[in-house]
Amino acid sequence: MPHTRSAPGSTQEPAPSPTPTPSLPPTFAGNGNLAIGYNPDGVRHTDSAVLTAPRSPVRHDYAATGPAPGRLGFRWINGSIVAATNTDPRVQVVQYNEDTFVLRQNVCVHWEAPFVYLLFGNEGALLIDSGGTANPQHFPLRETVDAIVARWCQMRGRPSTPLTIALTSGEDIAQNQGLKQFIGRPRTTIVPPPIAAMKAHYGFAGAWPGATGMIDLGDRIIEVIPTPGTHRDGVSFYDPYCDLLFTGDLLFPGRINIGNDRDYVASLIRLRDFAARNPILFMLGGHIDMMFAPGRFYPRFATNKPYERILQLLPEVIDDALRHAREVQGRDMMLIRPDFVLFNGVSPDQRTSVWPEGVPQITPPYPF
16 A cells, blocks of 8 residues: 655644756656656655565466456567577567466577467466477576576465476477476476376376366466377367467467378367357467568578567467368368468478468568
């Protein structure tokens, strides 16, 4: 609550007159203008507006009638032409909101530059995916996550919080290597990557892929949706607090390599039906390969991506993906769309001269 002062009594000395301040040009404004009266003498100056030492654990209300506010930066660290000369952080951290973080691996450490997501609830945290590098010296994922967790616990007045680590696919090399860094970490549950063990953990045994599972973080329940197609064990995660759908390799702005086209179509149908029942603000995938120009994408192993498309996809993209996944089903072909590229039964380096109808051909600036 704001501090209040009582009115001065008759026995009190009159307050001293304020020290005169020099007159300043009328164009000079803002906090630096002493004549405006900001930060007068006697107020308490602090270096932070964040409560860092609450007396008891703070509980957040995750019940929301709409998506919790959040922000994603438009641009990400984009690497270097010569990877060995890159001096950017090995892990880029963007705070979407106070309980949701987006982490990205440096593209010069791993060319796919995978995304990792960290979500907090009142009783625990969830790390979705783990990046493509096991060596903590090259990719300090655990050190970064531990620092975020420690800071979050400090703000919430908690000594620690349990951590669950779950993968959108245990088969995806670009998202399962960092898991090794968390082996032996206290108060940590790792959803086992082998497909049979993963199904048993979520209670999918005998009901895959029709059932759904859940991860309870304490008043913030994350839904687990089976979505095989690019990988046999693919799953997506839905967060009803932020209305975010984390889709891994199934649907993202990039080169989507279909492993089983029937499963892929079925998973997109499942997501379409899920989106009809649940509000989705954005879909956040595991990578970005697309450029800002529709249909243009970076080749494999590129370590300099200065003209990337934004990460988030709108839920309408599910319908576009489903329509064109049906088109490539049963055919060995590559198909370009404005927001993604489908590869079915062909090399991920396949090329095509067929341009999507109705999409302008924009040549990105050089170099790309």
